[in-house]
Amino acid sequence: MIISKARIKNFQSYYEITDFNLEKGLNLFLGPIGAGKSKLFNAFYWCFYDEMYKTDYGWLPVDSRNFLSIFNKKALLEADVNDIIESCVELTVITEDKTYSIKNQITIKRINSEDYTSEKNWKILNNGLIVSFDNEDGNRINLENLEAKNYIDKKILPKQISKYIWFQGETLNELIDIKNGTTFKNAINYISYIEYYENNIKLINDVIRRIEKELRKKQRKNTLNENEFNRLSHEIERLEREIESNQYQIDNKKIELTKIKKTISDIDKRLNDINEYIDLKHKKEKLESELKHVFEKIEELDKNKSNEFSKKWILYGTNKLLEKGYKKLNKFQKWYEENQNNNPTGLPYDIPSPAYLKEMLDKKECFVCGNKFNEGSEHYRIIKERLDYATGKLEEIKNKNKELLSLNNKVTALLSTKNILLNTINNIEEYIKTFFQKYKELNERKKRLIEELKNIKDEITALQEKHGNKMTDSFTNEKSKYNYNLDEKERINSILKNLNNEQFRLENELMHKKKDLNNIPQNTSKEYQEEKILKYLLALKNIYEKTRDEEFKKLIDKVEKKANDILYKITRANPNVITGKIVIDRDTFKIKLVDLDDNDNRDPNTGHTVLTKMCIINAMVLISNEYKNKSYSFITDAPTSDLDDGTTKLYYKIINDEFEQSIVLTKDLFVYKNNKNEIDIDSLKQFNFNNVFLIKKEGANENLTESNSYSKIEKII
Amino acid sequence: MEIEERIILEIEKSFEEIQEEIDKELLKKVNKLFIYKSVKLTEDKEFSNRDAINQIENKLYDIIK
Numbered sequence: 001m002i003i004s005k006a007r008i009k010n011f012q013s014y015y016e017i018t019d020f021n022l023e024k025g026l027n028l029f030l031g032p033i034g035a036g037k038s039k040l041f042n043a044f045y046w047c048f049y050d051e052m053y054k055t056d057y058g059w060l061p062v063d064s065r066n067f068l069s070i071f072n073k074k075a076l077l078e079a080d081v082n083d084i085i086e087s088c089v090e091l092t093v094i095t096e097d098k099t100y101s102i103k104n105q106i107t108i109k110r111i112n113s114e115d116y117t118s119e120k121n122w123k124i125l126n127n128g129l130i131v132s133f134d135n136e137d138g139n140r141i142n143l144e145n146l147e148a149k150n151y152i153d154k155k156i157l158p159k160q161i162s163k164y165i166w167f168q169g170e171t172l173n174e175l176i177d178i179k180n181g182t183t184f185k186n187a188i189n190y191i192s193y194i195e196y197y198e199n200n201i202k203l204i205n206d207v208i209r210r211i212e213k214e215l216r217k218k219q220r221k222n223t224l225n226e227n228e229f230n231r232l233s234h235e236i237e238r239l240e241r242e243i244e245s246n247q248y249q250i251d252n253k254k255i256e257l258t259k260i261k262k263t264i265s266d267i268d269k270r271l272n273d274i275n276e277y278i279d280l281k282h283k284k285e286k287l288e289s290e291l292k293h294v295f296e297k298i299e300e301l302d303k304n305k306s307n308e309f310s311k312k313w314i315l316y317g318t319n320k321l322l323e324k325g326y327k328k329l330n331k332f333q334k335w336y337e338e339n340q341n342n343n344p345t346g347l348p349y350d351i352p353s354p355a356y357l358k359e360m361l362d363k364k365e366c367f368v369c370g371n372k373f374n375e376g377s378e379h380y381r382i383i384k385e386r387l388d389y390a391t392g393k394l395e396e397i398k399n400k401n402k403e404l405l406s407l408n409n410k411v412t413a414l415l416s417t418k419n420i421l422l423n424t425i426n427n428i429e430e431y432i433k434t435f436f437q438k439y440k441e442l443n444e445r446k447k448r449l450i451e452e453l454k455n456i457k458d459e460i461t462a463l464q465e466k467h468g469n470k471m472t473d474s475f476t477n478e479k480s481k482y483n484y485n486l487d488e489k490e491r492i493n494s495i496l497k498n499l500n501n502e503q504f505r506l507e508n509e510l511m512h513k514k515k516d517l518n519n520i521p522q523n524t525s526k527e528y529q530e531e532k533i534l535k536y537l538l539a540l541k542n543i544y545e546k547t548r549d550e551e552f553k554k555l556i557d558k559v560e561k562k563a564n565d566i567l568y569k570i571t572r573a574n575p576n577v578i579t580g581k582i583v584i585d586r587d588t589f590k591i592k593l594v595d596l597d598d599n600d601n602r603d604p605n606t607g608h609t610v611l612t613k614m615c616i617i618n619a620m621v622l623i624s625n626e627y628k629n630k631s632y633s634f635i636t637d638a639p640t641s642d643l644d645d646g647t648t649k650l651y652y653k654i655i656n657d658e659f660e661q662s663i664v665l666t667k668d669l670f671v672y673k674n675n676k677n678e679i680d681i682d683s684l685k686q687f688n689f690n691n692v693f694l695i696k697k698e699g700a701n702e703n704l705t706e707s708n709s710y711s712k713i714e715k716i717i
Numbered sequence: 718m719e720i721e722e723r724i725i726l727e728i729e730k731s732f733e734e735i736q737e738e739i740d741k742e743l744l745k746k747v748n749k750l751f752i753y754k755s756v757k758l759t760e761d762k763e764f765s766n767r768d769a770i771n772q773i774e775n776k777l778y779d780i781i782k
Contacts, residue, residue: 193720200724200751203758207777210774211774529781535737536739536744536781539737539744540744540748543732628720
């Protein structure tokens with residue numbers, strides 16, 4: 001069976017008409033939370049079975065009380081009074097011998113302008129399911145409603161097994177509860193002919209009882225001990241009635257127990273969700289406060305960047321220039337010191353010191369030529385001129401020396417900063433590196449926190465969508481309901497145990513009574529027709545029981561082997577992770593994931609448990625296809641939420657390889673890049689996923705609601 | 718092939734193993750009788766278990782003399 005085309009019109013999140021083709025192999029529909037994946041799953045299911053999945057309620061029929069849940073809110077909102085809207089899903093299905101068109105539709109008219117979300121303000125004009133196909137003679141056959149439903153159930157995809165072939169991730173535990181063997185046993189019954197065998201055995205038993213009764217009637221007439229025969233006959237009939245009534249009670253209690261277990265499991269899920277919600281809220285608050293702190297730190301660094309950092313940035317790289325400058329200062333200082341030591345007056349060597357010239361004038365004697373002279377003489381005048389010049393020059397030099405001294409002091413002061421300044425400049429590089437490293441680290445932390453926060457917010461939104469905003473308020477109430485149901489389960493289990501014991505006792509007693517009855521001698525020896533009939537019925541019953549048991553055993557062996565093949569293909573990609581093997585207990589039908597060394601004391605994590613269930617379900621469907629020589633299109637919504645990216649892709653690869661056609665709706669193959677979820681197309685191509693669709697929301701740009709946005713499907717690979 | 722035909726074949730496979738003196742052809746008829754009534758029971762909502770038992774019982778008296 002292949003679904004080749006789909007047309008969806010005004011169905012839930014799909015506005016107006018959406019058309020797309022499906023191929024053989026894997027058809028992957030990727031969409032983030034709220035994009036419209038589950039609505040697409042609903043579209044397929046509603047088209048086939050006229051039912052819709054509602055969280056916590058399961059599959060519900062669509063009728064006059066809830067038909068608006070089928071319709072697109074935007075289409076409803078835009079409708080004026082007297083406007084007619086059609087919601088429909090039409091699928092083209094190809095089986096080994098026919099091509100079918102399956103169409104489910106509802107047409108409604110708005111009868112007033114009041115609340116458009118209320119069924120009472122709309123009128124159903126027509127609705128129904130139509131299956132159309134060409135028969136062997138080439139005539140077009142159109143089957144409608146109940147006839148169409150029965151045809152789908154019998155010829156296209158039996159509803160009873162559809163839950164294992166078309167399922168949502170969140171119902172996985174209901175389908176296969178690894179700790180409750182009944183769910184696996186039921187699944188095997190559904191996907192095989194075991195249930196048909198069981199029904200036939202039951203029918204044979206009913207007929208045997210009837211024939212035995214007839215036989216007793218005839219034997220009574222021929223008995224040698226009529227009183228005893230009558231007494232035993234009455235006993236047998238009483239026991240049969242009691243067994244029937246007891247069985248009726250057992251069946252009812254089993255139904256009651258299943259309902260209670262389902263309630264417990266639902267409440268358990270809700271309580272887990274509430275606990276998870278509270279945990280997520282705490283995590284969210286913690287992350288928000290951490291993010292605030294990181295933002296503050298980044299802001300602080302930004303401020304530093306514009307103040308201190310920019311100053312330091314200017315100095316970065318000036319160390320060579322400074323070293324050159326310091327060298328020049330050192331050179332000056334050296335020159336200055338040398339100059340001071342060699343020529344303390346600073347006068348040129350051809351100019352004698354003023355003190356020396358003054359002494360010559362005072363003594364009126366030239367110390368150079370040794371001549372004496374008088375005041376007013378030529379000698380006196382020349383020496384006096386020399387004295388005046390030398391005094392003036394000395395004054396000039398003194399002034400210059402003062403400047404040099406001051407300059408030298410400044411140079412000394414500047415040189416004293418050398419080590420500090422050069423150290424500081426050399427540290428600027430380190431400072432800048434540290435700054436940028438810190439900046440980078442903080443930004444990476446910010447990005448990580450934003451991503452984590454986004455994921456947590458998505459999870460919170462998903463839980464709120466599932467349970468409403470006031471979910472924590474109902475915790476106490478849910479808890480008390482949970483405890484009540486646990487007590488009820490215990491009570492019913494104890495009743496069931498007693499009923500089963502009683503049934504065993506009654507059946508045993510019946511067997512003995514029948515034996516006693518057969519031992520009562522007959523008047524004449526003759527073979528009754530009923531005895532002959534019973535011989536055939538008992539032989540047939542034995543064959544059915546034997547075939548059923550053998551089939552069951554064979555199927556379990558096959559499912560276990562296939563499930564392990566799938567598990568191996570998926571887990572071999574993670575060779576460093578403990579994998580294990582799936583073991584189905586042949587007495588209790590409980591499913592365990594044990595270590596490869598057969599250690600079954602391990603406590604598998606959520607991922608492994610989910611993987612185990614999915615391997616079992618896939619194995620069952622594949623074995624069932626093989627067993628019944630049928631191939632059903634496998635459709636699953638969000639099956640891999642608890643698996644890592646690699647395992648998810650490998651799981652899809654196996655689906656791609658094993659099923660003739662599979663349709664998988666998932667949010668799990670997105671990668672968070674550039675502040676948004678993106679699809680890693682290259683990695684999908686690597687796995688040869690060649691039919692990949694993106695489901696996205698269009699309409700409003702922000703603050704999306706059900707009435708201002710709608711889902712769009714786009715083929716991306 | 719219909720489900721009932723597959724079950725018929727599956728069950729008939731085991732007929733050869735029967736040791737008792739039983740007419741295999743007759744047993745085939747009995748088996749078919751149960752299978753068709755059982756299928757009718759699942760398909761026809763108005764056909765009750767009691768109806769099935771009555772019809773099978775009557776038919777059995779006809780075919781096993």
